Amino acid sequence: MAMDSNGAVETAADVRREISSLEKAKAQIEDRISALQARLNSYGLEDGSEKTNCSAPPPAEDLFSGKLSADMIYRYSRHLLLPSFGVDAQANLLKSSVLVIGAGGLGSPALLYLAACGVGSVGIVDNDVVELNNLHRQIIHSEAYIGRSKVESAAAACRGINSTVQIVEHKEAFRTSNALEIMRKYDIVVDATDNVPSRYMISDCCVVLGKPLISGAALGLEGQLTVYNYNGGPCYRCLFPTPPPTTACQRCADSGVLGVVPGIIGCLQALEAIKVAGAVGEPLSGRMLLFDALSARIRVVKIRGRSSQCEACGENATLTEQQFCNFDYEKFTQTPLSTSPLKLQLLPPEARITSKEYNEINKKGEPHILIDVRPAHHYKIISLPNSLNIPLGSLEGGLPEISAALEVNKAGDNSRDSSLYVICRRGNDSQRAVDCLHKMGFTSAKDIIGGLESWAHDVDPKFPTY
Amino acid sequence: MKDTRVQEPCKYIPEKMVSEEEQKDHTSVKIKVLFFARARDLTGMTDMSLEVSPGATAHDCLNELISKFPGLEEIRNCMVLALNEEYTLESTVVKDRDELAIIPPISGG
Numbered sequence: 001m002a003m004d005s006n007g008a009v010e011t012a013a014d015v016r017r018e019i020s021s022l023e024k025a026k027a028q029i030e031d032r033i034s035a036l037q038a039r040l041n042s043y044g045l046e047d048g049s050e051k052t053n054c055s056a057p058p059p060a061e062d063l064f065s066g067k068l069s070a071d072m073i074y075r076y077s078r079h080l081l082l083p084s085f086g087v088d089a090q091a092n093l094l095k096s097s098v099l100v101i102g103a104g105g106l107g108s109p110a111l112l113y114l115a116a117c118g119v120g121s122v123g124i125v126d127n128d129v130v131e132l133n134n135l136h137r138q139i140i141h142s143e144a145y146i147g148r149s150k151v152e153s154a155a156a157a158c159r160g161i162n163s164t165v166q167i168v169e170h171k172e173a174f175r176t177s178n179a180l181e182i183m184r185k186y187d188i189v190v191d192a193t194d195n196v197p198s199r200y201m202i203s204d205c206c207v208v209l210g211k212p213l214i215s216g217a218a219l220g221l222e223g224q225l226t227v228y229n230y231n232g233g234p235c236y237r238c239l240f241p242t243p244p245p246t247t248a249c250q251r252c253a254d255s256g257v258l259g260v261v262p263g264i265i266g267c268l269q270a271l272e273a274i275k276v277a278g279a280v281g282e283p284l285s286g287r288m289l290l291f292d293a294l295s296a297r298i299r300v301v302k303i304r305g306r307s308s309q310c311e312a313c314g315e316n317a318t319l320t321e322q323q324f325c326n327f328d329y330e331k332f333t334q335t336p337l338s339t340s341p342l343k344l345q346l347l348p349p350e351a352r353i354t355s356k357e358y359n360e361i362n363k364k365g366e367p368h369i370l371i372d373v374r375p376a377h378h379y380k381i382i383s384l385p386n387s388l389n390i391p392l393g394s395l396e397g398g399l400p401e402i403s404a405a406l407e408v409n410k411a412g413d414n415s416r417d418s419s420l421y422v423i424c425r426r427g428n429d430s431q432r433a434v435d436c437l438h439k440m441g442f443t444s445a446k447d448i449i450g451g452l453e454s455w456a457h458d459v460d461p462k463f464p465t466y
Numbered sequence: 467m468k469d470t471r472v473q474e475p476c477k478y479i480p481e482k483m484v485s486e487e488e489q490k491d492h493t494s495v496k497i498k499v500l501f502f503a504r505a506r507d508l509t510g511m512t513d514m515s516l517e518v519s520p521g522a523t524a525h526d527c528l529n530e531l532i533s534k535f536p537g538l539e540e541i542r543n544c545m546v547l548a549l550n551e552e553y554t555l556e557s558t559v560v561k562d563r564d565e566l567a568i569i570p571p572i573s574g575g
Contacts, residue, residue, distance in 0.1 A: 106575040194575035219574030222503055240571055244544040248504045252574045262575055288546065290502055290569065295512070301567060302552040 023144040031152065034159040034167075067091045072164075076118055089278035090118065096277035097121035099186035101174050101202060103154040104128070105252065105262030106192035106216045106269060108140035113270035114190075115158035119277060121166040122158060123186055126150045127173035133466065137259030173337065174198060176325045179205045188276050190269050191215040196249050197329035197337045203228055203236030207312045208324050212276050212283075216269040218262035220255055223291035225268050226284055226303065229313065230276065233285035238307040238314075243333040261293050346431040351438070353446050355454040358421060367409045368419040371402065373433040378425060382464045384455070392429045395436055402442065420445040427451040495520050497560050499531065500567040505545070508537035518560065524549060525556035527566055541570040 067087055072094070073080065079090050098119050100107050103126040114122050128150045130141045138150075145153035151171045158167050170182055174193070179201065183189060189211050191202045199215070206213040212230040217223065229235045252262075268289065275281045290299045308315045330336055353361075361368060372379055372387040379389040388405060390398035402420070409418035420442055424430040430447035437445040448454070456463040494517045501509050509531075518527055524547055532538045546569040547554055560566065 102575055104575055192575055194573065196573045199571075199573055217572040217575055219503065219572045222506075222572060224503075224569075224572050239546060240544050242543040244504075244570065244573075245540055248540050248544065248570060249573055250504070250507075255574070257574060288569070292502075292512075299551065299567075301546065301548040301569065303546055303548075304553040 027144045027148070027156075030156050030160075034156045037159055037163045068094075072118070075162075075164075079117070085278065085280055089280045092278045093118050093274065094120050096188065097123070097186045098188045098190060098273050098277065099123040099125065099183055100190040100192055101125045101198070102192035102194065103138070103140065103150040104134065104192065104194060105137040105218060105257065105259070106266040107154070107190070108138045109263050109266035110190055110192055110216075110270045110273070111154050111158055112140055112161065113267060114273060115162045115165050115167065117270070117274055118162065119165060119273075121168060121186075123168040123170055123182070124151050124154050124158075125170040125172065125174050125182060126154070127171070137257065137262055139259075139263065174202070175337070176201060176327060176329070180209065180321055180324065183209055183211060186211065188273050189213050190273055192266065192269065194252065195337065196243055196335050197333040199236055200243065200333060201327075201329045201337075204312050204319060204324055204327070207235050207237075208319055208321055212285075214269045214272045214276070216262075216265040218265045218291075219250055219252060219257055221258050221261060221293040223261050223265035223289075223293075225265055225272070225289040225291070226287065227272050227276065228285075230283060230285040232306060234304055234306045235310060235313045237312040238305075238310045239303060241307070241309075241311065243335075246334050249333075249335055258293055261291070264291060264293075342428055343426075344428040344431055346435055347447060351434055351446050352431075352449050353421070354449050355457075355459050358423075358448050358455075359459045361419070361421075366419065368421055369402065369405045369409060371398075371420070371422045371433070373422055373424050373429050381466055382452070384423065384452070387423065392424070392433050395433055396440070399440060402437075421448055422446070423448045423455075424451045426453050493520070494518065495522060495560060495562045495564075497527065497562070497564045497566055499527070500565060502567065502569045503572045504541055504570045505538065505568045508540065509535045516566075522560055523556060524554050524558050524560060524566060527560055528556065528568075531568075538568075541568075545570045 068076070068091065076090050079085050080087055096119055098114050098121075100111050100114065100122065103111065103124050107124070107126070111122065111124060126149075129147055130138070130145045130150055130153050132146055135141060135143065140157045141150065141153045149171050151169045155167045155169050158165065172178060174182070183205050189202065189206050191199060191213055193199060193202065203213060203215070206229045210229075213228040213235075215228055215236065216225045227233065272284055275283045284300075286303060286305060288301050288303045290301060292298070306313060311317055312319050370384060370387040372383055372389045373392040373395065374389070375391050375393075376389060383389065388401070390401060406418050406420065420437070422430040422433045422437070422445060424433070427447065427450040430451055434445045434447040450457070452463070453465060456465045496515055496517050498513060499516050500513045501511055506512055516527060516530060518530060528542070528547070532542065546567075547556065548567040548569060549558055549560065550565050551567070
């Protein structure tokens, strides 16, 4: 605690509040600058000049080689000095446009490099807002943007690095209803999404519109990268005509991901996009790069060519724009396009209690056993006091332990039977566990609706979430 | 298939020198299997060695793997199968010392 100049008592909370309010104001000013910069750039376009550094006087391009302005020569000099890249590839980059779908773990580094390297126009599609648990890997976003649109945040960061690049904001989810309209304007597409239906949708859209697709993915400690639909190469459906079962589809929010892994894959996506846009080197078409972070191994596997049987790009395939628009990707993959977690409804209401009800039971000191069925490494992060960790996968083996715990409680309080409650992270696995316990004879078992997330939301706001 | 796994000292013969006849003389073919992504979760391994009968195809190897790890059935229809770092059809006959990679797609980002 300290006294401020007015003699009032100032607390750490006051300082934090002030910092937070100043940061918000700063972000708003940055946004306005970005928007003005973009407007300024569009003046340049209307003048009929190239998309150049419009904050400077109109460059006297004709005086030089005719391709790059003086500012551009200086900014991109290290590219120009590369014999295998040079002025031609840089000029190709400046003329190209790249659409990055997803401004998350993969999109963050991809966007930063694409903006920095001088791609003429970069489009960003995302519908999410920045959250604190994104920041360990989604390095384009900063704390000041928490709670705000990822597209706005990413666009501001890109403009901050290179104001000569045209940044186009698409603050919407990529859906069949808007996909064609958005993608049509770009030369190259970068898939930086995080779910299966989007991957099929984006690949199909690229086939329909004839765009090369730079596809990257990362989960846990592994990453994958390939270029689809390029120079007669395969599309996503050629490789994976049948979508994976939902059990095989894992999300970073459930399985975890080491932040730098999508970072590496996202950088490689930028690299492949630059190669395709600059028309240099051998893009990773017909090959797939597999990155294994723990063993520090990168393998490149030759994958199949275009499949003549492919329903999207095969010989007899006639995927039209209309068919694409009518295709139900969520139904096809049995997975929702939105990343919101599953809300299972397995148990009847009488076999469930809310976190608030459980809190009451706990406060009254009613004898009970609380089983936490999350994996052990989740339990280590945070758990409720006096809970017993028996992961769902080893529930059957843990039955004697549950019986023993119930017996101990019974011995302590002869008058009543001990109740059995089950909790997990979000309230899905706890239902599966209770269902299983009922079948094993523990008919009184109940699950806590919404799991620890609802505990943190409804009972104890200080309880950590992850 | 399990009872055909006779342990025989594995002598190195350069690939080019092995004629079809000699291959048939081997009582078993030993390959290395690499697991990626979901296949690692399902098997709990990154790689393993697998012995199959001479003439066994990639398809046979997959069936053998699924019998060892029934969970792999989950990704049976959605994977890239690569033999010695190249795309392969399931009908391809595997040779001694081949490397078979099972690569299900990752969708996270």
